[in-house]
Amino acid sequence: MEALPHETELIATIAVGLSAAFVGGLIAHHFRLPTLIGYLLAGVALGPFTPGFVADTHLAPQLAEIGVILLMFGVGNHFSIGDLLAVRRIAVPGAIGQVAFATTLSFALTRFWGWDVGAGLVFGLALSVASTVVLLRALEARGQLASDSGRVAVGWLLVEDLITVVVLVLLPAIAPLLKPATVGLAGNPDLGALGVILILTFAKVAVFIGLMLVGGVRVIPWILRRVEATGSRELFILAILTIALGIAYGAAELFGVSFALGAFVAGVVVNESEFSHRAAEEAMPMRDAFAVLFFVSVGMLIDPAFLVADIGRILAVVAIITVGKGVAALVIVRLLGGGTETGLVVAAGLSQVGEFSFILATMGMALGLLPVEGNNLILAGALVSITLNPLLFAAVEPLRDRLTRRARLAHQISDA
Secondary structure (H helix, E strand, O other): OOOOOOOOHHHHHHHHHHHHHHHHHHHHHHOOOOHHHHHHHHHHHHOOOOOOOOOOOOHHHHHHHHHHHHHHHHHHHOOOHHHHHHOHHHHHHHHHHHHHHHHHHHHHHHHHHOOOHHHHHHHHHHHHOOOHHHHHHHHHHOOOOOOHHHHHHHHHHHHHHHHHHHHHHHHHHHHHHHOHHHOOOOOOOOHHHHHHHHHHHHHHHHHHHHHHHHHHHHHHHHHHHHHHHHOOHHHHHHHHHHHHHHHHHHHHHHHOOOHHHHHHHHHHHHHOOOOHHHHHHHHHHHHHHHHHHHHHHHHOOOOHHHHHHOHHHHHHHHHHHHHHHHHHHHHHHHHOOOOHHHHHHHHHHHOOOOHHHHHHHHHHHHOOOOOHHHHHHHHHHHHHHHHHHHHHHHOHHHHHHHHHHHHHHHHHHHHO
16 A cells, blocks of 8 residues: 655754754763754754755754743743842843943944944844843853842843843834835934834733733632643643633734733743643743754754854954953943952853844844844854853853952052
8 A cells, every 4th residue: 555645844943853863962962062052053954954854944944943932931921020129239230331342342343344234233132132041051050040140140130031022012103114125314313203113012002901900810720720630641731821822822913012021921920830740840931942953943043154254243242242242241230339259150150142132133134134144143153152251251260269369459559
């Protein structure tokens, strides 16, 4: 009997993508590098710019979107207003100041390169935010997650995540006004049209969030209690995935907000229930698997030839990420009254870019704002900065000791 014809693109993309990521992750771990590097390089190997198997470039981004949804759901599920309030004195103004500084510095660099306003803004925002995954893993590896410095760094990054969520909501709305054809000769968008778009966007977001905070906090815990009562683990996992993906999709279809925001709010609502910890544990394997596919799909966009051909601009980007952001964070922490060690930990933790940068870059390209070369520069900066990040953390203690000795010596000289 003749075998029935069937399509295999989806299976091939998932199977080969995860297999390549597994090998890449093992190699990265062997060399004591973040596994994220291995996943990105696996994507490079499967991309259209390298010989051999090429993954489906249409299916991979859709699978990656599921990874984004589950990542944002996880961020929302770990969001704690109490934790943020405990470090608000440094984390809130510090994160806002550092994002503004890095965005402005990057924007100025792109204007020097001749890019337009929209491309420079997206590029600057992408370089200004750091990877939650890289920071948490670095702090856990050094046993600093529960320390005062670790809590400030996590709170700081949480504020950055919230800023990114707002940007993801606003960017599609203001994108038409940031394109060269709609930007005035002075380089400023039409403020009247921008105001109307922002009002409508915030109104939709407010209605969605209001419904979730009023109805969702009652309905979702009720559903989870009923599912918990069945004693079925698979039904509980299915319920969590349904909440994350269903609310994200519904938010996009009914309210015109991003999948990312819908998933984030769903995570926040689940976090308010008594099942928040179990929800995080049960969703983690699926979240991690699709997050891996997200990083693989991002790696598929990297052109290795570009990394060699444009080394000058890549070094400039890496300098902004590792030096500019790090020094700015250290100075801001010290100005806000934080200790030297806290400043160094925050500086090391933020001197990299990761998943949110990729999400912003992907959206920027989809909206016609960010050129392909901008995305390549962000990806190259991520590869280099994530690779260097363990070295920066290793330098925290020696730098702290040196700065402490200098401060003590200066104090002794002033007393004499």
